[in-house]
Amino acid sequence: MYSAKVMDHFSNPRNVGEMPDADGIGTEGNPVCGDVMKIYIKVKDDKITDAKFQTFGCGAAIAVSSMVTEMAKGMTLDEALKITKSSLAEALDGLPPQKMHCSNLGADALRKAVEDYKNKQQK
Amino acid sequence: MNIYLDHVATNPLHPEVLEAMMPYFREHYGNPLSLYEPGMKAREAIETARAATASLINAKPKEIVFTASGAESNNFAVKGIAYANQNKGKHVIVSKIEHHSVLNTARFLEKQGFAVTYLPVDKYGTVNPADIEKAITKETILISVIHASPEIGTIQPIEEIGRIARQKGVIFHTDAVASVGNIPVDVQSLNADLVSFTAHQFYGPKGAAALYVKEGVRIVPLVYGGIQEGGRRAGTENVPAIVGMGRAAELAKRDLKKRVDHVRALRDKIIDCALKIDKALLTGHPEKRLPGHASFVVEYIEGEAMLLLLAAKGIYSASGSACSSKALKASPVLISIGIPAHVAQGSVVFTLGETITEDDITYFTEIFPAVISRLREISPYAKGWEGTEGPTCTAQK
Numbered sequence: 001m002y003s004a005k006v007m008d009h010f011s012n013p014r015n016v017g018e019m020p021d022a023d024g025i026g027t028e029g030n031p032v033c034g035d036v037m038k039i040y041i042k043v044k045d046d047k048i049t050d051a052k053f054q055t056f057g058c059g060a061a062i063a064v065s066s067m068v069t070e071m072a073k074g075m076t077l078d079e080a081l082k083i084t085k086s087s088l089a090e091a092l093d094g095l096p097p098q099k100m101h102c103s104n105l106g107a108d109a110l111r112k113a114v115e116d117y118k119n120k121q122q123k
Numbered sequence: 124m125n126i127y128l129d130h131v132a133t134n135p136l137h138p139e140v141l142e143a144m145m146p147y148f149r150e151h152y153g154n155p156l157s158l159y160e161p162g163m164k165a166r167e168a169i170e171t172a173r174a175a176t177a178s179l180i181n182a183k184p185k186e187i188v189f190t191a192s193g194a195e196s197n198n199f200a201v202k203g204i205a206y207a208n209q210n211k212g213k214h215v216i217v218s219k220i221e222h223h224s225v226l227n228t229a230r231f232l233e234k235q236g237f238a239v240t241y242l243p244v245d246k247y248g249t250v251n252p253a254d255i256e257k258a259i260t261k262e263t264i265l266i267s268v269i270h271a272s273p274e275i276g277t278i279q280p281i282e283e284i285g286r287i288a289r290q291k292g293v294i295f296h297t298d299a300v301a302s303v304g305n306i307p308v309d310v311q312s313l314n315a316d317l318v319s320f321t322a323h324q325f326y327g328p329k330g331a332a333a334l335y336v337k338e339g340v341r342i343v344p345l346v347y348g349g350i351q352e353g354g355r356r357a358g359t360e361n362v363p364a365i366v367g368m369g370r371a372a373e374l375a376k377r378d379l380k381k382r383v384d385h386v387r388a389l390r391d392k393i394i395d396c397a398l399k400i401d402k403a404l405l406t407g408h409p410e411k412r413l414p415g416h417a418s419f420v421v422e423y424i425e426g427e428a429m430l431l432l433l434a435a436k437g438i439y440s441a442s443g444s445a446c447s448s449k450a451l452k453a454s455p456v457l458i459s460i461g462i463p464a465h466v467a468q469g470s471v472v473f474t475l476g477e478t479i480t481e482d483d484i485t486y487f488t489e490i491f492p493a494v495i496s497r498l499r500e501i502s503p504y505a506k507g508w509e510g511t512e513g514p515t516c517t518a519q520k
Contacts, residue, residue, distance in 0.1 A: 002431075007431075007435075010428070010431065011432070011435055013501060016500065016501050017500075027503075030465075031465035031468060031504070031508070032464040032465050033445065034425055034444060034445040034446040034453075034468045035425070035446070036503060036504075038503040054501060054502060054503035054505075055501055055502065055503065056423065056424065056425060056468075056502045056503055056504055057425050057428065057446065058425050058426075058427035058428050058431075058444075058446035058447070059427055059428050059431045060446075061425075061428075061446075062428060062501060099446075102446075103446065
């Protein structure tokens with residue numbers, strides 16, 4: 001059902017955990033639906049220097065979280081905002097169709113984390 | 124190490140069953156309706172299987188109609204009785220925790236102009252017989268209540284429901300797919316008029332199942348054609364599968380007590396292990412449940428992820444979570460017993476069979492808590508459900 005890459009990121013997820021000194025935090029999803037993603041980012045000079053996640057959800061949701069944090073690290077904020085559901089799915093060698101929407105929350109959670117960072121900067 | 128703990132999904136074929144079936148693929152390939160020797164051999168084999176299958180549930184051979192699946196038996200029972208009795212009334216009673224093959228058939232009947240009452244269950248998933256009594260009207264022609272739930276293991280008070288149905292003169296069907304071959308089932312003491320069951324739940328082949336139809340109960344066929352199964356189900360019989368069901372029924376009858384004792388002892392170890400875990404809850408009735416059935420909801424994590432991590436360690440299980448279902452909906456059974464939708468996501472079901480060993484369960488008790496800890500490390504809710512949104516899911520599906 002899942003690609004080898006999804007299984008790898010699900011079984012050995014990268015960047016798991018809370019980030020107490022995060023510069024931006026984004027949460028997407030609802031446990032009633034079955035998937036919730038919380039993404040933490042650390043930002044320096046408009047660049048994401050570190051990213052972590054906590055996820056409640058299925059295999060696909062955990063793999064997507066792992067992948068989005070891997071991709072975001074080292075990106076500028078503008079680059080990070082260009083990550084989409086389809087670019088994430090592509091990076092994971094595809095996701096089953098029924099998982100494309102409800103479990104593929106990584107791009108939205110990351111975008112919220114970037115927005116959270118920007119809002120904090122304005123204050 | 125592979126440990127198959129999904130026996131409610133299906134079971135491997137018993138080697139003796141396969142042995143019994145083989146000649147009916149190779150030598151005795153005749154059509155049971157043919158009048159010459161190979162046909163007679165096939166017909167005799169079907170009748171021997173019918174007697175063995177009937178004996179497993181204490182029925183008469185002529186009360187057994189062979190079908191191809193538990194779902195077909197359920198469809199046949201519900202539609203066949205509704206159509207046979209629609210001039211007496213058009214009201215059907217089912218429970219909310221029926222299998223889809225009963226629930227979706229009931230919904231189909233609603234579209235055909237029947238009225239259906241869906242009875243609630245308590246927190247253990249048990250139907251209250253008093254509710255049945257109250258729901259019966261003079262229009263009621265059929266009551267259908269599942270014997271044992273494949274999802275939460277709960278065994279219903281079928282004898283009492285059957286007694287009420289009989290007193291009121293209403294035909295009573297029970298879907299006994301998860302129970303026949305796994306616990307003693309006697310159609311006489313259950314007071315049932317129709318009973319669905321399937322061979323692959325007791326080490327028989329897939330593609331062979333049966334509907335018990337009590338002598339004298341009139342039923343409309345699903346499939347018209349020839350005179351097979353007394354005209355109640357047309358179509359050339361699946362002789363090898365029927366022979367397999369008969370042999371599996373003999374073995375189930377002979378070994379039932381041994382099987383029950385074996386799986387119950389090991390099942391209890393799984394329950395003990397799981398209930399030591401914080402925020403892991405047994406679903407279904409603690410005592411009145413299938414002996415080989417252990418089902419839980421584990422809070423703060425999701426079932427499909429649990430199932431996949433367990434499978435990576437060679438343990439095969441099931442889940443009623445939304446993500447693990449193709450329909451992306453949490454199990455209606457878990458919702459019916461009052462489990463909140465976000466907690467139902469943590470559903471996991473283990474069902475045992477006769478080949479599971481003590482060593483398998485020792486291994487399980489090492490792996491299962493570790494899998495839960497691992498997923499809770501990843502979960503944002505490891506410390507509780509705080510910040511959890513309302514009960515509606517708005518995600519695009």
